[in-house]
Amino acid sequence: MNWRIIARKEFEDAVRSRLLWGVVAFVTVIVSATFLIPLLVPALDTGVLSALGGASEFASMLVPVVALVAAYLAIAGERESGSLRILLGLEPDRRTVVLGKFAGRSAVVIVGLVVGFVLAGVVAMAVYGSVPVVGFLSVVGLTVALGVSFVGIAVGVSAAVATRSRAMTVGIGLYLGLALLWDLVPQGAYMATNGSPPGGAVPAWFVFLQGLSPSGAYSSLVMTAIHATDPAYPAATAAVQGPVPFYVEPWVFAAVLTAWTVGPLCIGTLLFERADLN
Numbered sequence: 001m002n003w004r005i006i007a008r009k010e011f012e013d014a015v016r017s018r019l020l021w022g023v024v025a026f027v028t029v030i031v032s033a034t035f036l037i038p039l040l041v042p043a044l045d046t047g048v049l050s051a052l053g054g055a056s057e058f059a060s061m062l063v064p065v066v067a068l069v070a071a072y073l074a075i076a077g078e079r080e081s082g083s084l085r086i087l088l089g090l091e092p093d094r095r096t097v098v099l100g101k102f103a104g105r106s107a108v109v110i111v112g113l114v115v116g117f118v119l120a121g122v123v124a125m126a127v128y129g130s131v132p133v134v135g136f137l138s139v140v141g142l143t144v145a146l147g148v149s150f151v152g153i154a155v156g157v158s159a160a161v162a163t164r165s166r167a168m169t170v171g172i173g174l175y176l177g178l179a180l181l182w183d184l185v186p187q188g189a190y191m192a193t194n195g196s197p198p199g200g201a202v203p204a205w206f207v208f209l210q211g212l213s214p215s216g217a218y219s220s221l222v223m224t225a226i227h228a229t230d231p232a233y234p235a236a237t238a239a240v241q242g243p244v245p246f247y248v249e250p251w252v253f254a255a256v257l258t259a260w261t262v263g264p265l266c267i268g269t270l271l272f273e274r275a276d277l278n
Contacts, residue, residue, distance in 0.1 A: 003100035006092065010074070010104020020108050023066055027116025032123040034058045048128040049230050052139055055120070056222040059143050060215040063113065064179040067150035068171045070112075071105040075158040075272065076167035085277055098269045102155045109147040114140060135229035139222055146218040149261040153178075153214070156264030159272035178260075182213040201241045207248045211236075214260040217253035224250045 014020045034055040075098065078084040087097065117140045124131050157170045186209035190198045198206060211220040220236040227235040236253075237244045246252070 002092070003096045003103060006087075006097060006100025007103035007107065010101060011107045014070070014104075014108040019070060020112055023070065023109065023112025024115045024119075026062075026066065027113055028119040030058060030062055031055050031117060031120035035120060035124045035127060048124060048131055049135060049226055049233050051124065051128070052131075052135060053222065053226055053233065056139050056143065056219065060146065060219050061179055063143060063147050064150045064175055064215065066112070067109050067147045068154045068175055070108050071101075071151045071154035072158055072167045072171040073164055074101040074105055074155050076161050077158075077164055079277065080163050088277075094273045095269055098155065098159050098265065098272060101158075102152060102265060105155060106148045106151045109151055110144050113144050113147050117143065132229050135226055138225035138229070142218055142221050142225060145257055145261075146214060149214045149218075149257050152261035153264045156266075156268030159265075159268035162275070178213045179215045182216055183210065185212075186210050200239060202239050204237075204240045204242075204245050204248050207237060207240055208252075211248070211253045212256060214257055217256040217260075220248075220253045221250055221257070 011020075035051045037051070037054060075084065078087065084097075088094065092100070117136075121131055121136055124136075153174060154171060157174070158167050161167050161170060186206045187198060189209060190202065190206055207220070210216045223234065223236040226233045236250075237248050240248065
């Protein structure tokens with residue numbers, strides 16, 4: 001049995017359990033509502049690019065939840081129930097199982113995000129009259145990358161722990177640390193070195209620290225993509241004091257997002273291969 005068979009089964013199970021359709025509905029409703037917020041709040045910019053940027057900010061908090069829920073029990077759930085030993089008895093080694101689970105759960109998240117964003121794009125088209133195709137597709141692609149990154153984190157955790165409760169506990173902790181509370185890290189470092197909260201202009205290391213989490217790297221890349229569509233929209237480095245160093249360029253944050261996808265998977269696979277399943 002190869003990883004493709006496992007991935008296909010994971011995807012088909014998600015379709016049967018309506019997990020995929022839940023992801024589609026959740027993403028469609030949330031992103032569509034976000035597109036409407038600038039029109040409901042007079043103080044906000046009512047341009048479609050600002051709405052797209054706002055949608056991405058919501059996505060940086062909500063997509064990790066979608067990915068973690070879709071994948072945190074991928075291995076730990078079957079390990080606790082005992083069905084994992086049956087799967088391993090059908091020839092695949094443990095590394096193949098992890099790869100197949102990651103591919104299958106990633107496919108669920110990718111399809112759910114793409115369909116959800118496309119449906120929300122139809123809403124945006126109806127409201128704003130047009131949507132910048134390149135900017136919209138860039139944000140969708142980056143959102144998919146964020147979702148896959150958190151699937152990698154979730155599957156890695158699921159492979160590393162033995163029970164559902166541990167997978168859930170670690171997953172919640174990582175979500176809080178990487179998606180919700182990470183901004184406290186650069187802010188705390190800035191206050192420790194300057195004695196005051198950050199203002200309009202910040203040093204480059206502040207932007208770098210912001211982008212070291214998956215959600216932070218995603219937000220930086222989205223700002224860069226929208227800025228490329230319309231230079232009037234601020235780039236991720238707009239607030240940097242002085243010359244912009246190489247370590248806050250887009251390729252660095254793309255590498256960060258890739259590392260958060262691959263790193264937890266590799267660590268989880270190593271621990272899974274050494275685990276006693278009896």
